Amino acid sequence: MRLYADNAKCSGCRACLVACSLHLFGENNPKKAALSIVPHFPAPGTFEVKVCTQCGECAAVCPVDAIHQNEKDAYYVVPEECTLCMACVEACPEGVVFSRPDVDYVWECDACGDCVDVCGPDALWIAE
Amino acid sequence: MNGYAGRILRVNLSDGAITTEPTPEDVVRDFLGGRGLGAYLLWTEVPQGADPLGPENKLFISPGPLSGTLFPGAGKMDFTTRSPLTGGYADASMGGMLTAEIKYAGYDSIILEGISPKPVYLYIDDDTVELRDASEYWGMGSFALEKQLKDELGEEFQIATIGPAGENLVKYACINHDFGRQAGRGGVGTVMGAKKIKAIAVRGTGGIPIADVNEFIRLGKEAYRACKEADGFKAWTRYGTMIVTSWCDKNGALPTRNFQSGSFEDASNIYAPVFRRTIVVTDKGCFGCPSPCGKYAYSKKYDIYVEGPEYETNGMLGSDVGLSDIEDIAKANQLCDELGLDTISAGGCIAWAMECYEKGILDREQTDGLELRFGNAEATFALIERIARREGRLGSLLAEGVKHAAAEVGQGSERWAIHVKGMEQSAYDTHSATSMLLAYMTADVGAHHNRAWAITYDIAEGRDKVSPDKAAKVIELQHTRPLMDVLGCCRLQWVELGMSLDYYAPAVTALTGVEYSWEDLLHISERVWNLTRMIWVREVEDFGRGWDAPAPRFVEEPAVGGPTDGQFTPPEAAQQMLDYYYEQRGWDENGIPTPETLERMGLAELVEADSA
Numbered sequence: 001m002r003l004y005a006d007n008a009k010c011s012g013c014r015a016c017l018v019a020c021s022l023h024l025f026g027e028n029n030p031k032k033a034a035l036s037i038v039p040h041f042p043a044p045g046t047f048e049v050k051v052c053t054q055c056g057e058c059a060a061v062c063p064v065d066a067i068h069q070n071e072k073d074a075y076y077v078v079p080e081e082c083t084l085c086m087a088c089v090e091a092c093p094e095g096v097v098f099s100r101p102d103v104d105y106v107w108e109c110d111a112c113g114d115c116v117d118v119c120g121p122d123a124l125w126i127a128e
Numbered sequence: 129m130n131g132y133a134g135r136i137l138r139v140n141l142s143d144g145a146i147t148t149e150p151t152p153e154d155v156v157r158d159f160l161g162g163r164g165l166g167a168y169l170l171w172t173e174v175p176q177g178a179d180p181l182g183p184e185n186k187l188f189i190s191p192g193p194l195s196g197t198l199f200p201g202a203g204k205m206d207f208t209t210r211s212p213l214t215g216g217y218a219d220a221s222m223g224g225m226l227t228a229e230i231k232y233a234g235y236d237s238i239i240l241e242g243i244s245p246k247p248v249y250l251y252i253d254d255d256t257v258e259l260r261d262a263s264e265y266w267g268m269g270s271f272a273l274e275k276q277l278k279d280e281l282g283e284e285f286q287i288a289t290i291g292p293a294g295e296n297l298v299k300y301a302c303i304n305h306d307f308g309r310q311a312g313r314g315g316v317g318t319v320m321g322a323k324k325i326k327a328i329a330v331r332g333t334g335g336i337p338i339a340d341v342n343e344f345i346r347l348g349k350e351a352y353r354a355c356k357e358a359d360g361f362k363a364w365t366r367y368g369t370m371i372v373t374s375w376c377d378k379n380g381a382l383p384t385r386n387f388q389s390g391s392f393e394d395a396s397n398i399y400a401p402v403f404r405r406t407i408v409v410t411d412k413g414c415f416g417c418p419s420p421c422g423k424y425a426y427s428k429k430y431d432i433y434v435e436g437p438e439y440e441t442n443g444m445l446g447s448d449v450g451l452s453d454i455e456d457i458a459k460a461n462q463l464c465d466e467l468g469l470d471t472i473s474a475g476g477c478i479a480w481a482m483e484c485y486e487k488g489i490l491d492r493e494q495t496d497g498l499e500l501r502f503g504n505a506e507a508t509f510a511l512i513e514r515i516a517r518r519e520g521r522l523g524s525l526l527a528e529g530v531k532h533a534a535a536e537v538g539q540g541s542e543r544w545a546i547h548v549k550g551m552e553q554s555a556y557d558t559h560s561a562t563s564m565l566l567a568y569m570t571a572d573v574g575a576h577h578n579r580a581w582a583i584t585y586d587i588a589e590g591r592d593k594v595s596p597d598k599a600a601k602v603i604e605l606q607h608t609r610p611l612m613d614v615l616g617c618c619r620l621q622w623v624e625l626g627m628s629l630d631y632y633a634p635a636v637t638a639l640t641g642v643e644y645s646w647e648d649l650l651h652i653s654e655r656v657w658n659l660t661r662m663i664w665v666r667e668v669e670d671f672g673r674g675w676d677a678p679a680p681r682f683v684e685e686p687a688v689g690g691p692t693d694g695q696f697t698p699p700e701a702a703q704q705m706l707d708y709y710y711e712q713r714g715w716d717e718n719g720i721p722t723p724e725t726l727e728r729m730g731l732a733e734l735v736e737a738d739s740a
Contacts, residue, residue, distance in 0.1 A: 011420040013413035014225070015352065018198045021335070022345055028197050029232065029335030031284075038283070041307040042271055042433045045409045045424040100333065118198065118352040120418025121365065121411060 001072040001111045001126055003035065005049035009123035012039050012047040016115035016124060023114045024107055034098060034109040049123065052096045052109035058088035067108075074111035082106055129153060130339040131193040131640035132161070137235045137257065139250060141323050142183055142242030146257045151236045157642065158730065160649075162192035163219045164614040164656045165237055166208025170217070171659055171734065173239070176666050180212035180315070181297060181322035183243045189230070189328070190237040192616020196228030196336055196415065198348035199635055200355050200627060201618030203227055203415030207316040210667065213299040213473070213529050214550040214574050217663040218314030221578065221613050222288075223414030223422075224306035229286040232332025240323055249277075249327035253285075254334065262326040267292060269466035270304035277329050288328045291468025293516040294321035298527040300473035300552070304465055308412065308422060308435020312470040314551060314573050339641025347638060351621075351631045355418040358625035365411060367400035368421035369439035374399045376443070380692030381556045381564075381583055383448040385502045386479035387546045387681055390557035391690020394452030398442055403454050409433075417618065419625055427462075429455040434462035437471075440577075443555025444475025449482060450502030460508055467516035472576075476552030477526040477533065478511050480545055489539050496520035546679040548575035549664075553679060559687040560695035561586040563598045566705045569676045570602065572660040578613075580605035581623075591692075594701045599708035611653040655729045658721050662735055665720055672718040678702050 014037060017030030025032050038048040052075070059067040059075055066081035067088065077088075077097075082105035089097045089106060099106045113126045135148045159168045166188040178184035188208040195202055205227035211218030230238065233254050240250075247262040265273050270291040277287045287305065294301035294317035301317030302310045311317070320326075338344050355361065363371060373395065376382040380390030396402070407427050412435060413420030424435050437445070437457050445451065445460040464471045484490040485500035492499070496514070498507045514523030525533045530552050534545035546553045551574020558565040563582035571579040580602050589598060608629070612619035615636065621627040633646045664671050683699040710717060714725035726732045 009411075011411040011413035011417070011422070013203070013415060013417045013420065014228075015198065015200075015416045015418065018196075018416065019345075019349075022198060022341065025335075026341055027335040028338055029333075030228075031232070031333045032335070041424075042275060045307075045412075045426065045433055047410070102333075114349075117349050118418070120352070120356055120361075120413070120420070122356075 001074060001128060002054040003051045003109055003111055003115070004125050004127060005051045006123045007046065007048055009121045010037065010047040010049050011121055012037055013120070015118040015120070019114040019118045023112050031100060032103070034107055035096060035115065050094050050096050053094060054111070055093065057091045057093060058097050058108060061087045061091040063087060070110055072111045075108060076110040077105055077107055079105040130337045131636070132156060133231050133234045133236050133336070135234055136237045136239060137252070138239045138241070139257070139259070140242045141240060141244035141248065141259070141325060144259055146259070156236070158652065159656065160193055160614045160652055161236060162190050162204070162614045162616045163206040163208060163221070163610060164652060165190045166206050166219055167217070167656050167659045167663065169237065169239065170208050170210065171663060171738065174210055178210060180210045180215065180319065183241070185210045185319060187240040187316065187319045187323065188237055189240070191227040191231050192614060193636060193639060195616030196231040197338070197639060198345060199416060199617060200351050200418050200621045201414070201416060202616065203417060204613065204616055204618050205230070206613055207303060207311045209316055209319045211573070212297070212315040212318045212322070214314065216549060216667055217660045218316065218573050219613070220303070220311035220313045220316045222303065222305060222309055222311035223618065224286070224309035225415050226286040226288055226305050226330060227616060228415045229330045229332050231336055232334050233330050234332060234334055238328070240325060243322065244324040247324050247326050249329060250325060252328070252330040254332055265326050266295060270468050271307050271466055273327060274304070274307060277327060281329055282331070285329045285331045290317045290320045290326060291466055291516065293468040294318055296516065296518050296527070297321055298469060298515060298518065299529045300470040301468050302470045304468060308424065308465065309414065310465070310470070312472060313576055317468050338639055340638040344635065344638040347631060347635050351627060351635070352418050354627050355621050355625050358627065360625055361419060364421070364624050365419050367404055368423050370400035370403050370423070370437070370442060372439050373442055376556065378691065379583065379587065380560060380687060380690045383443050383555050383557050385450055386448060386483045386544055387553070387557055387679070389688045389690055390559060390692045392447035392452070395447060397452045398446050398454050398457060403437070406454055407458060414618065419621060421620060425458055427455045427458045430459045432459060432462045434458050434465060437461045440555045441471040441475070444472045445508070448475050448479045448555065449508055451505055451508065452503070453505070456505040459505070460512060463509055463512045467512065469512065469516055472554045473529065473552040474512060474515060476546055477515065477530050478508060480530045480534065480541070481511070481522060481526060483544050484537060484541050489537060489541055490522070495522050498522070543680045543684065546681060548678065549675055551575050556583060557687065557692070558678070558682045560591045560692045560697065562592060562594055562697055562701060562705055563602050565678055565682055565697055565702060566599060566709060567602050567605070569678050569702070569706065570606070570709060572657060575679070579610055581609070592695070592697065592701070594704050596708045596712065599705055599712055602709065603712055606657060607650045607653040610656065611649055614653060614656060655731060658725060658729045658731055661721055662731070666738070672720065673706065676706055676719055
C-alpha cells in the first residue's frame with residue numbers, strides 16, 4: 001500500500017501535514033510530517049505534493065538496515081537503529097525522507113492514511 | 129500553556145528593542161486570543177487619544193488558540209489597532225499560512241509599537257528576531273516583494289507585506305500575504321506604513337502543546353469528515369464566495385452603481401460559473417481548510433495572476449462601479465492587491481466619485497481628466513493607481529476614505545457616501561433588509577459584513593419587518609461569527625457547510641485543558657464586543673447613537689430596479705431597530721454599555737482602571 005496524491009486537487013492547506021505529525025510524533029507540527037507540499041506561486045499557481053512511492057530505495061541504501069516494512073508493506077524507520085547517516089535522504093528520488101535538527105532519526109511515510117481523512121478535496125488516497 | 133505558544137513578542141520600532149514576555153494566562157482565559165486578545169491589548173496598552181498614525185498606536189498581530197491545529201479552518205488571525213480610517217476600533221482578519229507559522233515560531237501575539245526611523249522588515253526565525261533594513265524594498269508591490277523574500281529566505285517563510293498604498297498612508301491600505309490573502313479593512317496596512325515596517329517574515333519549527341491529544345485528534349478528524357460530507361460542500365468549494373453573486377443579484381442585495389440598486393442588468397456575466405470557467409486555475413485553501421473558497425485565477429486578457437475576485441471584490445469593483453467583464457474585475461483586484469488597497473473601500477470610494485461625476489458635482493478637471501462614468505474599466509484602473517500613490521487631486525481626496533471625501537466635496541454628496549463610522553460598506557445592499565441594515569449600523573469596525581450577515585433571515589422573516597427578534601438575531605450573529613476571530617479559525621465551515629457549532633467548545637477544551645462550554649465561549653465573545661464598544665467610547669469624543677447611523681441612501685432613497693425596486697427602510701424603522709438592539713445589549717439609549725452590563729461582562733474593573 002502507498003499514498004497517492006493528485007496535484008491538481010490539492011489546495012495547499014496543509015491539514016495533511018498536521019495529521020501526519022500528530023500520527024508520527026504525537027505533535028501538532030507540520031514541519032515533522034512525512035509528505036510535503038511545494039507551492040508554485042505567483043506563477044503558475046499550482047501545488048505539488050510530494051509523497052512516498054514506497055520504492056524501497058531508502059531501505060536498499062541503509063547501511064544499518066534500520067528501515068523495515070510494516071503490515072501494509074510500507075517502509076518505516078526504526079528510530080533506535082537510525083544513525084542519521086543521511087544515505088536514505090540522499091537516495092530518495094522524491095525527497096520525502098525527512099530530518100530535523102531536533103530529531104535524532106529520519107522518518108518517512110508509513111501509509112497510515114491519517115492525511116487522507118482530513119483532506120477536503122480528496123487529493124490524497126491510499127492504494128496498492 | 130496548552131493551546132498557546134506561551135509568549136508574546138514585543139517589537140519597538142523606535143529604538144529597535146525586541147523582547148518577549150509570557151502570555152498572561154488570566155488574560156487568555158478571559159479573552160482567548162485573536163481579536164479578543166487584540167482588543168484587550170489595545171484597551172490596556174494604547175493610550176487614549178493616540179494618533180492612529182503616531183508612535184503611540186500599536187499593531188497587535190494575533191493568532192488564536194485553534195490557529196495552526198488540526199481543526200477545520202484553523203488558518204485565521206487578527207490585526208488589531210486604532211483605525212486611521214475611522215478613528216475607532218479596528219481589527220482585520222486574515223487567512224493564509226501566517227497565523228500557524230507565528231504559533232510554531234512560539235508567539236501568541238506580535239506587538240508592533242513606535243515608529244522606525246527607516247524602512248525595515250521584521251524577520252522571525254523561531255527565537256531569532258531581527259529588524260532588517262527594507263530601504264531597497266520600499267515602493268515595491270505586495271506580491272513582488274513576497275516573491276522576492278521567499279526567494280531570499282526560503283519557501284518555509286510565511287510573509288506579510290504592504291504595498292505602496294500602505295507606505296503612502298492611504299487610509300484603507302491592507303496587508304497582503306500568501307499571494308492573495310489580505311487583512312483588508314480599517315487601514316491596518318496604513319498603520320504598518322506609518323511605522324515604516326514593510327514586511328513580516330516568519331518561520332517556526334515548533335509545535336503547539338495540546339492538553340488531550342487523542343481527544344483533540346478524534347474531534348478534529350470528525351469535524352473534517354462532517355465538512356467533507358456536508359450537502360453544500362461541492363458547490364461551495366467549486367465557486368467559493370463567488371457563489372453568492374447570483375443569489376444577491378436575484379435578491380436585490382448586489383451593490384450596483386454605488387448602491388443605487390441591488391440588482392445589476394449585466395450581472396450574469398460576473399456570476400460564479402463564468403468566473404470558474406473563464407479564469408480559475410487552482411483552488412487555494414488557507415491553513416487547515418477542507419473547503420477552500422480561495423480561487424487562484426489567470427486572466428489572459430491582462431496576462432495577470434490574482435487570487436479572486438472573491439464575492440466582495442466582485443461586488444465592489446464589479447457591479448458597484450458598473451464593471452461587467454470578469455477579467456476587468458480581476459485586473460482591478462490584482463491592482464489593489466499589488467498596490468495594497470482594500471478592494472471594498474477602494475470600490476466604495478470609486479463608486480461614490482463616479483456618482484459625483486455623473487451628477488455633475490465633479491467635472492473632468494476635478495477628476496484629473498478621467499471620464500469617470502460607471503462601467504469605465506480604464507478609468508477604474510487609473511483611479512486605483514492614483515489613490516494608492518495619492519496622485520492628483522482626486523487620488524489624494526479618495527485616499528482619505530469616502531466619509532472625508534464627501535465632507536470635503538459637499539453639495540449633497542454625503543447622501544451617497546455609503547459608509548458607517550467612516551468605513552465604506554461591504555457588498556450587500558441594505559435598502560430592504562432591516563436586520564442586515566442594523567448589522568452594518570452596529571458592526572464594531574464600521575460597515576462590514578463579517579460580524580453579522582442576516583439577509584436570508586430578513587427574507588424569511590419579512591424584509592421590512594421591524595421587531596425585537598430581528599435585533600436579537602443580529603446580536604446572536606455578532607457573538608457567534610466574531611467568536612471565530614477570537615479562536616483563530618474561519619467561520620465559513622459553520623456558515624457555508626453547516627458544520628455543527630457543537631465541535632468548538634469540546635475542541636477548545638481538549639486543546640487547552642480548560643473546560644469551556646459553548647455558553648462560555650459566547651460570553652467571551654460578548655465581552656469582547658462590549659470592550660470594542662468601550663474603545664469607541666474612549667476614543668471618539670461625541671461617540672453615541674449618531675455613530676450608528678446607516679448610510680442615508682438606504683433610509684431616504686428607494687432602490688432603483690430589480691426585486692427591491694422602490695423599496696427603502698424608513699429612518700424611524702432603522703432607529704426602532706437600534707432601540708431594540710441597545711435594550712437587548714444592556715446599553716443605554718445613546719448606545720453606551722451601562723455599568724451593570726460592564727459588570728456582567730467582567731469588564732468593570734478593566735474600564736475603571738483605565739479611567740483612574
